Amino acid sequence: MPPDAPRSRRQELAREWMKAVYSTTYVPMSPTEIELFLGEQVDVIADALQATPFTAEPIRHVGERLVAEHFTGPETLQRTVEVLGHALLFSPELRDVDRLAEKVVAILGSLGASFATAMRLDAFDQQEQVKLALFSANSRMERVLKFSEARFREVFTSSAMGIAITELDGTFVEVNQALVDILGGVGDTLPGMALDDLFHAEDVAALRVSYQHVRDGVVDRFREQRRLVRLDGEPSWVHLAVSLLRDADGAAAYYVTMVEDISELHLLQKNLDHQLLHDSLTGLSNRQHFITQLETMHGRSERGITLFHLNLDAFSMINNGLGHEVGDHLLKLVAKRLLAVVAQEDAVVARLGADEFAIVVDNSVDTPKATELIDRINEELAEPAFVDDRGIALSVTIGVVDRPAASWTVAELLRAANTTLHLAKDKGKRQWLPYDPHEDARRKSWFSVAAAMPGALEHGELELEYQPIVGLADRAVIGLAAQLRWGDWGHLQCLELAEETGLSLPIGQWLLRAACGQAADWRDELGERTPPLHVALSPMQSRDEDLVGTVKRTLDDTGLPFGELRIALNTRAAVDSQGDDNAQVLADSGIATGLDEFHGGQEELALLTELPISSLTVAPSVVWRLADLTQDSLLHQAMTGMVAVVHRAGAIVIASGVRTEAEARWWAAIGADAAQGDFFAPPRHPDKIPELLSLL
Amino acid sequence: MAERTSWVPESVDTGLPSAARLYDYLLGGGHNFAADRVLAEKFLVAQPNARTIARLNRAFLRRSVLFMIDQGIRQFLDLGSGIPTVGNVHEIAQKADPDSRVVYVDFEDVAVAHSQMMLEHDAHATIIQEDLTNPTAVLDAARDSKLIDFDQPVGVLTVGVFHFVPPEKKPTDVVATYRDAVVPGSYLALSQFTSDLQPDEMAGIVEVMKKSMNPMFPRTHAEITSLFEGFEVVEPGVVPLPLWRPEVAGDDDPGRAGIFAGVGRKQ
Numbered sequence: 001m002p003p004d005a006p007r008s009r010r011q012e013l014a015r016e017w018m019k020a021v022y023s024t025t026y027v028p029m030s031p032t033e034i035e036l037f038l039g040e041q042v043d044v045i046a047d048a049l050q051a052t053p054f055t056a057e058p059i060r061h062v063g064e065r066l067v068a069e070h071f072t073g074p075e076t077l078q079r080t081v082e083v084l085g086h087a088l089l090f091s092p093e094l095r096d097v098d099r100l101a102e103k104v105v106a107i108l109g110s111l112g113a114s115f116a117t118a119m120r121l122d123a124f125d126q127q128e129q130v131k132l133a134l135f136s137a138n139s140r141m142e143r144v145l146k147f148s149e150a151r152f153r154e155v156f157t158s159s160a161m162g163i164a165i166t167e168l169d170g171t172f173v174e175v176n177q178a179l180v181d182i183l184g185g186v187g188d189t190l191p192g193m194a195l196d197d198l199f200h201a202e203d204v205a206a207l208r209v210s211y212q213h214v215r216d217g218v219v220d221r222f223r224e225q226r227r228l229v230r231l232d233g234e235p236s237w238v239h240l241a242v243s244l245l246r247d248a249d250g251a252a253a254y255y256v257t258m259v260e261d262i263s264e265l266h267l268l269q270k271n272l273d274h275q276l277l278h279d280s281l282t283g284l285s286n287r288q289h290f291i292t293q294l295e296t297m298h299g300r301s302e303r304g305i306t307l308f309h310l311n312l313d314a315f316s317m318i319n320n321g322l323g324h325e326v327g328d329h330l331l332k333l334v335a336k337r338l339l340a341v342v343a344q345e346d347a348v349v350a351r352l353g354a355d356e357f358a359i360v361v362d363n364s365v366d367t368p369k370a371t372e373l374i375d376r377i378n379e380e381l382a383e384p385a386f387v388d389d390r391g392i393a394l395s396v397t398i399g400v401v402d403r404p405a406a407s408w409t410v411a412e413l414l415r416a417a418n419t420t421l422h423l424a425k426d427k428g429k430r431q432w433l434p435y436d437p438h439e440d441a442r443r444k445s446w447f448s449v450a451a452a453m454p455g456a457l458e459h460g461e462l463e464l465e466y467q468p469i470v471g472l473a474d475r476a477v478i479g480l481a482a483q484l485r486w487g488d489w490g491h492l493q494c495l496e497l498a499e500e501t502g503l504s505l506p507i508g509q510w511l512l513r514a515a516c517g518q519a520a521d522w523r524d525e526l527g528e529r530t531p532p533l534h535v536a537l538s539p540m541q542s543r544d545e546d547l548v549g550t551v552k553r554t555l556d557d558t559g560l561p562f563g564e565l566r567i568a569l570n571t572r573a574a575v576d577s578q579g580d581d582n583a584q585v586l587a588d589s590g591i592a593t594g595l596d597e598f599h600g601g602q603e604e605l606a607l608l609t610e611l612p613i614s615s616l617t618v619a620p621s622v623v624w625r626l627a628d629l630t631q632d633s634l635l636h637q638a639m640t641g642m643v644a645v646v647h648r649a650g651a652i653v654i655a656s657g658v659r660t661e662a663e664a665r666w667w668a669a670i671g672a673d674a675a676q677g678d679f680f681a682p683p684r685h686p687d688k689i690p691e692l693l694s695l696l
Numbered sequence: 697m698a699e700r701t702s703w704v705p706e707s708v709d710t711g712l713p714s715a716a717r718l719y720d721y722l723l724g725g726g727h728n729f730a731a732d733r734v735l736a737e738k739f740l741v742a743q744p745n746a747r748t749i750a751r752l753n754r755a756f757l758r759r760s761v762l763f764m765i766d767q768g769i770r771q772f773l774d775l776g777s778g779i780p781t782v783g784n785v786h787e788i789a790q791k792a793d794p795d796s797r798v799v800y801v802d803f804e805d806v807a808v809a810h811s812q813m814m815l816e817h818d819a820h821a822t823i824i825q826e827d828l829t830n831p832t833a834v835l836d837a838a839r840d841s842k843l844i845d846f847d848q849p850v851g852v853l854t855v856g857v858f859h860f861v862p863p864e865k866k867p868t869d870v871v872a873t874y875r876d877a878v879v880p881g882s883y884l885a886l887s888q889f890t891s892d893l894q895p896d897e898m899a900g901i902v903e904v905m906k907k908s909m910n911p912m913f914p915r916t917h918a919e920i921t922s923l924f925e926g927f928e929v930v931e932p933g934v935v936p937l938p939l940w941r942p943e944v945a946g947d948d949d950p951g952r953a954g955i956f957a958g959v960g961r962k963q
Contacts, residue, residue: 130726
């Protein structure tokens with residue numbers, strides 16, 4: 001048998017076979033590879049047919065190999081038998097084989113049998129493999145589950161967070177130790193409780209809705225801050241985190257409720273809030289907190305609120321004089337006493353600043369009137385506070401905004417109270433004022449005027465006027481008081497404006513110089529008939545260390561004789577700067593020195609004994625108020641006595657701001673020497689003065 | 697109180713047929729359960745050519761892997777690898793070059809367990825249990841396996857899988873994430889069922905699979921082509937399975953091949 005010819009015939013057979021089975025199954029080989037593989041099988045088969053003695057035994061392996069290489073499609077064997085049967089029977093190579101047909105049948109039979117057996121074994125193997133895989137997957141899952149169960153158990157047991165697994169109806173399936181602890185239970189169980197029993201009665205309804213949302217899949221989980229009720233009935237703040245556990249079919253099965261005890265945290269939080277919102281010294285609300293409370297109270301009030309803005313009088317003196325410890329002690333005391341005053345009211349007491357307090361009261365039917373509350377405040381504070389055995393009486397000045405319209409904003413309320421407080425402070429200690437919208441409007445424009453004053457001074461818009469000082473007995477002009485005039489604003493208002501803007505010193509000096517110059521001119525013009533010039537100094541000017549120098553220089557420069565000028569120091573400034581020797585030095589220089597804005601207080605009177613005073617000018621407010629008193633009143637007698645004392649000290653008494661004849665008569669009656677005021681003559685332009693003097 | 701809680705599932709459910717085992721059955725494999733075979737018979741009623749389609753798809757897998765080997769690719773990421781049946785990627789690749797590395801990705805428990813058994817002694821191949829539609833997790837695990845060097849080109853294989861990815865999983869984005877993770881010169885082989893060929897049979901398949909764990913979503917030629925965004929599709933393009941670089945002129949009817957296939961090179 002020539003080797004080439006049969007091989008090529010066998011190759012042809014292999015190709016034919018390949019084509020027959022190629023589409024019956026998937027074999028991961030290229031067609032060429034398949035052809036080569038099948039060619040090997042053709043060799044085995046052809047060789048077996050020609051072998052002597054004949055045996056079909058080698059064919060068994062062909063079946064096995066076909067199956068092993070996945071020639072296993074449903075039609076693969078059938079096509080194989082068809083191709084091989086035809087080719088083997090009619091192959092030229094096998095023409096001479098004895099009993100060929102019989103042997104071919106035996107071969108194909110063996111192939112079929114071995115193929116079937118191999119297929120069966122292969123199927124067993126594969127089933128075995130997939131079962132093993134399934135088993136492996138299962139045991140792996142079980143391991144994972146065991147592990148996750150163990151992990152869960154660990155978390156469940158050791159967690160500081162309370163965990164409850166409950167049925168959907170709220171019955172407990174399991175709770176952990178932490179939850180029992182949070183609830184204050186004993187042991188590791190809760191006695192027959194359901195979820196609802198845990199929650200504060202006020203929270204139950206809302207929580208039921210939240211749980212239902214989780215169950216309905218509206219949300220995956222919810223987190224809320226709620227109150228649990230401990231077994232002893234005490235509420236305890238907790239963070240809740242609730243989610244749903246589903247069964248294998250995805251149906252809702254259990255709730256998991258995680259509980260974080262935040263009661264301590266809650267307290268801390270409250271503390272922190274408290275610190276942020278309260279004054280650390282007194283424990284009262286701070287300004288920020290008060291604004292919120294005021295807003296709330298004002299917004300919800302039915303009968304209106306009353307806002308008191310209080311300023312502790314002379315507190316800086318206490319702090320500076322007695323030390324901050326004493327100051328702090330007193331502030332705490334004030335806080336306590338203010339709280340006591342409004343203890344029966346729906347009220348908030350706050351500390352707004354160093355010595356500033358505020359009270360807002362939501363008026364009820366029974367709330368006392370504002371004036372009554374102010375009286376109580378004053379009474380409470382007047383009770384001496386003992387510090388190191390020293391009794392200290394306190395007082396406050398108060399601005400009151402009573403039942404403002406609901407439309408007022410908080411900012412407006414606070415501003416109104418503040419403005420009113422400042423107005424009250426101008427009146428002195430232990431004063432109070434109700435908010436006055438007209439006054440407020442005036443002050444608003446007042447401030448804009450004040451802002452314009454520096455420009456006015458610079459542009460020479462300020463002028464001087466002169467008002468005669470008249471003897472009450474004979475109505476003779478005994479002096480000319482130099483006064484400021486700026487457009488519509490008169491002397492007192494100009495002084496106030498100057499004080500507000502800090503211009504009082506330069507304006508005062510300007511006044512002194514201009515007035516002295518004018519007086520010198522009049523002396524030149526009118527000679528001895530010219531009455532002395534009266535110049536009242538502003539508080540700041542009165543305290544000026546260089547006052548004496550300024551006055552002397554001015555007199556030297558203007559040529560006005562020293563004896564023709566009477567300087568009146570501000571009484572308040574003189575009291576405050578005791579020991580200053582401005583008055584003394586002026587007197588020593590031959591300049592008559594008086595006190596202006598005299599109110600008649602003890603400290604003021606005491607000045608008479610200390611300073612070489614030649615005159616006292618009583619403040620207009622005192623002049624007006626006392627003139628209402630009848631002649632037999634105690635004060636009338638007291639004032640008479642006071643005037644006598646002043647006279648004994650060698651000084652005269654001048655009533656200023658006299659507007660009416662009655663006032664003039666009253667002051668004349670108690671022995672006052674002179675008066676100044678519109679009743680006698682309003683302030684005049686300097687041009688009018690010579691005429692006035694000749695008339696009088 | 698410490699009783700075992702009863703809300704944990706107990707085991708893998710073999711009563712539910714799986715697409716991987718259905719595929720195995722259609723390929724003549726025995727790695728399947730009765731439920732899988734019941735489903736397969738229904739599948740065959742809907743699409744009598746299903747066995748051929750399975751064979752053609754498997755053959756495409758082989759040809760595309762060998763094509764990539766020819767292009768120098770030596771590392772493969774086989775997404776949705778399924779039941780290891782005849783002609784697995786690592787076998788094909790390692791026959792061509794024993795150093796080839798393969799990372800299989802599947803999510804189904806039995807497929808994963810089976811793959812693990814098969815790959816137990818192969819240091820160059822492994823299986824990751826992960827959902828291929830979660831590319832970030834897949835890529836992280838693939839990096840962790842140390843088998844794939846993402847600085848070198850990778851052959852990404854998604855053969856006969858994307859028809860299981862529903863539109864809401866944004867298949868384009870899924871492919872894009874894999875694309876962005878591999879270097880230029882990497883390849884993507886992709887095949888999936890189409891409604892363009894034999895729409896009636898396809899509708900039948902969709903109906904049959906609706907009740908399985910793996911419902912199917914056939915796509916149009918244009919949709920399948922769009923999955924190759926960022927890849928240069930190699931000749932002959934996205935075509936019915938038997939037309940993609942056939943090794944012999946077979947007698948398989950492209951019109952009944954059910955699946956479009958293509959290979960792209962990342963630019």
